Amino acid sequence: MASVWFNQEMRETTGFTGTVEVEGKNIRTVIANLEIQFPGISEVLIYEDDIMPGLSVIIDGNIGSIGVLEKVNENSEVHFLPALGGG
Amino acid sequence: MLKPDYKSNIILSETEYDTVGKRVKRYDATDKVTGAANYSGDVHPAGYIHGKILRSPHAHAKIIKIDTSKALELPGVVAVVTSEDFPVLNGLAVDLGEGAMQNPMFLSNFCIAKDKVLFKGHAVAGVSATSKLIAEQALNLIEVEYEVLKPVMRPEEAIKPDAPILHDRLVTINSTTIRAGGVSADELPKDKQTNLANKFEFALGDVEKGFKDADVIVEKETKTEAVHQGYIEPQTSTVRWGSDGYLTMWTSSQGHFAMRDLTAMLLGIPQSKIKSIQMEIGGGFGGKTIVYSEPIAAMLSKKSGGSPVKITLNRTEVFEGTGPTSATNVKIKLGAKSNGKITAVQAKLYYGSGAFPGSPVLPGARCMTAPYDIPNAHIEGYDICTNLPKSTAYRAPGSPTASFAMEIAVDELAEKLGIEPLEFRAINGSKEGTRQASGPVFGKIGFLETLQAAKDHEHYKSKLEGPYRGRGIASGFWFNGSGPSSAIASVTADGTINLVEGSPDIGGSRTAVSMQLAEVLGIDATNIKPSIGDTDTIGFTSVTGGSGVAFKTGIACYEAGLDIKRQMVERAAKIWDVETSDVEYENGEIKHSSDSQLRMTFKEMAGKLNATGGPIIGRAAVSPGSPGNAFATHIVDVEVDPGTGKVTILRYTSVQDAGKAIHPTYVEGQMQGGVAQGIGWALNEEYFYNDEGKMMNASFLDYRMPTALDLPMLDTVIVEVANPSHPYGVRGVGEVCIVPPLAALSNAIKQAIGTRLTQLPMNPARVLEAIDNNK
Numbered sequence: 046m047a048s049v050w051f052n053q054e055m056r057e058t059t060g061f062t063g064t065v066e067v068e069g070k071n072i073r074t075v076i077a078n079l080e081i082q083f084p085g086i087s088e089v090l091i092y093e094d095d096i097m098p099g100l101s102v103i104i105d106g107n108i109g110s111i112g113v114l115e116k117v118n119e120n121s122e123v124h125f126l127p128a129l130g131g132g
Numbered sequence: 133m134l135k136p137d138y139k140s141n142i143i144l145s146e147t148e149y150d151t152v153g154k155r156v157k158r159y160d161a162t163d164k165v166t167g168a169a170n171y172s173g174d175v176h177p178a179g180y181i182h183g184k185i186l187r188s189p190h191a192h193a194k195i196i197k198i199d200t201s202k203a204l205e206l207p208g209v210v211a212v213v214t215s216e217d218f219p220v221l222n223g224l225a226v227d228l229g230e231g232a233m234q235n236p237m238f239l240s241n242f243c244i245a246k247d248k249v250l251f252k253g254h255a256v257a258g259v260s261a262t263s264k265l266i267a268e269q270a271l272n273l274i275e276v277e278y279e280v281l282k283p284v285m286r287p288e289e290a291i292k293p294d295a296p297i298l299h300d301r302l303v304t305i306n307s308t309t310i311r312a313g314g315v316s317a318d319e320l321p322k323d324k325q326t327n328l329a330n331k332f333e334f335a336l337g338d339v340e341k342g343f344k345d346a347d348v349i350v351e352k353e354t355k356t357e358a359v360h361q362g363y364i365e366p367q368t369s370t371v372r373w374g375s376d377g378y379l380t381m382w383t384s385s386q387g388h389f390a391m392r393d394l395t396a397m398l399l400g401i402p403q404s405k406i407k408s409i410q411m412e413i414g415g416g417f418g419g420k421t422i423v424y425s426e427p428i429a430a431m432l433s434k435k436s437g438g439s440p441v442k443i444t445l446n447r448t449e450v451f452e453g454t455g456p457t458s459a460t461n462v463k464i465k466l467g468a469k470s471n472g473k474i475t476a477v478q479a480k481l482y483y484g485s486g487a488f489p490g491s492p493v494l495p496g497a498r499c500m501t502a503p504y505d506i507p508n509a510h511i512e513g514y515d516i517c518t519n520l521p522k523s524t525a526y527r528a529p530g531s532p533t534a535s536f537a538m539e540i541a542v543d544e545l546a547e548k549l550g551i552e553p554l555e556f557r558a559i560n561g562s563k564e565g566t567r568q569a570s571g572p573v574f575g576k577i578g579f580l581e582t583l584q585a586a587k588d589h590e591h592y593k594s595k596l597e598g599p600y601r602g603r604g605i606a607s608g609f610w611f612n613g614s615g616p617s618s619a620i621a622s623v624t625a626d627g628t629i630n631l632v633e634g635s636p637d638i639g640g641s642r643t644a645v646s647m648q649l650a651e652v653l654g655i656d657a658t659n660i661k662p663s664i665g666d667t668d669t670i671g672f673t674s675v676t677g678g679s680g681v682a683f684k685t686g687i688a689c690y691e692a693g694l695d696i697k698r699q700m701v702e703r704a705a706k707i708w709d710v711e712t713s714d715v716e717y718e719n720g721e722i723k724h725s726s727d728s729q730l731r732m733t734f735k736e737m738a739g740k741l742n743a744t745g746g747p748i749i750g751r752a753a754v755s756p757g758s759p760g761n762a763f764a765t766h767i768v769d770v771e772v773d774p775g776t777g778k779v780t781i782l783r784y785t786s787v788q789d790a791g792k793a794i795h796p797t798y799v800e801g802q803m804q805g806g807v808a809q810g811i812g813w814a815l816n817e818e819y820f821y822n823d824e825g826k827m828m829n830a831s832f833l834d835y836r837m838p839t840a841l842d843l844p845m846l847d848t849v850i851v852e853v854a855n856p857s858h859p860y861g862v863r864g865v866g867e868v869c870i871v872p873p874l875a876a877l878s879n880a881i882k883q884a885i886g887t888r889l890t891q892l893p894m895n896p897a898r899v900l901e902a903i904d905n906n907k
Binding site: 050052053054057103105106107108109110111115122124126127129 | 575
C-alpha cells in the first residue's frame with residue numbers, strides 16, 4: 046500500500062495529522078480510497094476530476110506531470126504539495 | 133570530509149556524446165550581433181498606431197471619477213480605454229487548462245485599475261493615436277479624480293492591525309496550494325479586512341525536542357527590499373484585433389502561449405481567437421511570464437477599428453508597472469549539536485506580494501532548508517499584499533531571500549561550533565534519500581558533490597590576507613520546473629532538419645534542444661535549423677521558466693528524433709524490400725543488420741523521401757515530470773573600504789550541479805549571469821520609496837545594477853550528477869545560481885569587518901554604519 050503524507054489543508058480538513066496507508070494503483074484510486082477513510086478530503090485534492098490546480102503530486106520524490114493518472118507503486122510515498130513555477 | 137570519489141573539478145559525467153556536451157556555434161549568434169534579429173520593438177504591421185498608458189501618480193488611492201472626453205477631442209487620438217471597457221471577471225481562481233492558475237479579477241485589475249489604484253504606476257487608462265506624441269499629449273487630458281490613501285510598503289507592516297487595507301474583500305486562506313488569494317462575495321466589515329492573503333506551514337518531526345537536543349542555537353532576522361529582474365529590453369506589445377474577430381499579437385514574453393491564454397481570459401474571448409507570435413527576447417528572468425499591456429493594446433485595437441496598436445514601455449514604466457520580486461522579512465532559529473549535526477530549524481517567512489496576492493513565499497519556504505538534512509522543522513509562510521506592483525517571478529522565485537536567512541544562520545552556527553563552513557555543510561548536506569522539511573525525499577542529487585568540488589578548488593585552498601578582507605561561503609537550492617512542450621522536426625531533402633519548437637529562447641535553449649535532436653539522430657548540430665513557432669503553428673508549450681526548457685523541450689526534441697529514426701527505418705525497409713526488424717539506425721546511418729551493401733547515410737535517405745512515400749516529419753508532445761533538483765555552492769572574496777563602505781569583489785567562484793551540461797558555454801553563462809544578478813541584489817539594488825510610496829530610483833541611472841566594470845571574472849565549475857529522468861541527464865541550470873550570492877556576500881563581509889549584515893542591500897551606507905557601530 047502507498048503511504049500518503051497529509052499536507053496542511055488535508056490535516057485541517059480531516060483532523061488527521063499523520064501518514065496513512067492507502068490502496069491504489071494510481072493517484073485517482075488512492076484519492077478515492079482516501080475519501081472513504083476521510084470523507085471530504087477529495088475536496089482539497091480534486092477539481093473537476095483532476096488534481097486541484099496549484100497542487101502537484103510527488104511520488105517517491107518525483108514530481109508527477111499527469112495528475113490523477115500518475116502510477117503508484119506498492120510502498121510508494123505520496124505527497125500533495127504546491128506546484129512550483131519559476132523564473 | 134566527503135568520499136573523494138572524483139578528481140578535483142573534473143566533470144563527473146562518464147558518458148561522452150558526439151554533440152551533447154560540446155560547445156557548438158549558437159544558431160542566433162549572427163542575427164544578434166548584426167542587428168538582424170527581430171525583437172518586439174521591431175514589429176511594424178501595416179497601418180499600426182501608437183498606444184500609451186496613463187498611470188497612477190499615487191501608491192494607494194480610490195478612483196472617484198475618470199473623464200476622458202478632452203483626450204478624445206484631441207486631433208489624432210483614435211480611442212481611449214479604461215477598466216469599463218473590459219469584462220467584469222470573478223475572483224474565483226481558474227485553471228486555464230494547461231497548468232496556468234490565475235485569479236481573473238486580480239489579474240484584470242492589475243493590468244488596468246478598476247476602483248482603486250494600488251501602486252504608483254498602476255495603469256488607469258490607455259490611449260491610441262496616430263503618433264506617440266499625440267498619445268502622450270492625450271494622457272495629460274484625461275482627468276482622474278482620486279481619493280488618496282495611505283500606502284503600506286513592507287510586508288511586516290502590512291499585517292499590523294492598523295495597516296491600510298488594499299482589498300476590502302480579501303480573505304486569508306490557509307493553503308499550501310498555490311492559489312491566487314481568497315475573495316469574499318461582499319465587502320467585509322472593517323475588523324475582518326486584512327492584507328494577509330495566505331498563511332501556511334510545513335512541519336516535520338518534533339521541533340521543541342530538536343532545540344532541546346541542540347548544544348548551540350542561533351536566531352537571525354533578515355530584511356530585503358523588492359528588486360527588479362532588470363531585463364534590458366522593455367516590453368512592447370503590438371496587437372491587431374481583426375474585423376473577423378481574430379487577434380494577432382506580437383510580444384516580448386517568456387511564453388507566447390501564456391500571453392495568448394491570459395489575454396483571452398482578460399478579454400473574455402476563446403483562446404483560439406488569438407494568434408500569439410513570439411519575437412526574440414532581450415531578457416526576462418521570470419518577469420515576462422504574465423501579461424501587462426497586452427490586454428490594453430488589444431482593447432485599443434478593437435476600439436480603433438482594428439488598426440494594430442503598439443505599446444512600448446519606457447524604463448520608468450518597466451520599474452513602476454511590471455513585477456519586481458518580493459520585499460521580505462524572515463526570522464529563523466537554528467540549532468545544532470556540538471558535533472555539528474543540525475537538530476532543528478524554525479522559520480517564519482513574511483513576503484510582500486505587491487498589490488495582489490501571489491508572492492513566491494511557498495517556494496521560498498520549501499527551498500530554504502533543502503540543502504540540509506534536518507530531522508525537525510517548522511516553517512511558516514505569509515503572503516501579504518503591499519502597495520507595490522504585483523510581485524512576479526524572478527530567477528528561483530522566493531529562494532534567494534529565504535536562503536539568505538538560512539545561510540547566514542548556518543555560517544554563524546558553524547562559527548560558534550568552531551567547524552569550518554564547508555565541513556559543517558557537508559556534515560548536514562542533503563543526499564539521495566534525505567527527507568525535506570516539506571515532506572518528500574530527494575532522489576538522485578548532487579549537493580555533496582558541489583561541496584567537494586568547492587573544497588577542491590584552488591580558490592578555496594588559496595589564502596586571503598589583508599585587512600578588511602573576508603571570504604564567504606553559501607549554498608543554495610532550486611527545484612527546477614517542467615511542463616508540456618511540443619516539437620516538430622521536418623527532414624529536408626538536403627539532409628537538414630527544420631525544427632519548430634514552442635519554447636521562447638531566453639538563454640540559448642534553441643541551441644540546447646537542437647543539440648539533443650542532433651545527438652539522437654547522429655547528425656551534425658549545424659544541420660538543424662531551429663525556430664520558435666507561433667501559437668497556431670506548434671502545440672502548446674508552457675512558459676520558458678523554472679529552468680525547464682533544456683529538460684522538457686529537450687525531451688520533446690529527443691522524442692521527435694526517435695520518431696524520425698523509426699520512420700527512416702521503416703522507409704529503408706520499404707526501399708530495400710526487407711523486414712523492418714532487419715534495419716538499424718546507428719550514428720546517423722541506416723543499415724541492414726546483416727547485408728553490409730544495404731546502407732544509407734541520413735543525408736542520402738533524406739534525398740529519397742519524396743520519391744518513396746513522401747516527407748518524414750518527427751513530432752513529439754510531452755509533459756515530463758522529475759526535472760531534477762539543482763544545488764550550488766559559491767565562494768566569494770571581498771575587500772571593504774573602511775572609509776566609504778564600498779564592497780569590492782576580489783574573486784568569485786560558483787560551483788553547480790548541471791546534471792549534464794548540453795552546451796557548457798551556455799551553462800557557464802547562466803551561472804555567471806545568476807551570480808551577477810545576485811551580487812546586485814546583495815550589494816546595491818532595491819526599490820527605494822519615499823513616504824508616499826513613490827519609487828525614487830526608477831531608472832538604470834539610479835537603480836544600481838552591477839556592470840562588467842564592477843565585477844571580476846566570475847569563475848565557474850560545472851559538476852555533473854546525471855538526472856535519471858532525462859535521456860542525457862539534464863537538470864535545469866538557469867536559476868539556482870542566483871540563490872547563494874546574497875548570503876555568500878554577507879558571510880564574506882562578516883569576515884571582513886567583524887559585523888554581520890542581515891539587511892539588503894549591503895550598500896556603502898549600510899556597511900559604513902556597521903563598521904562605525906563595531907568601533
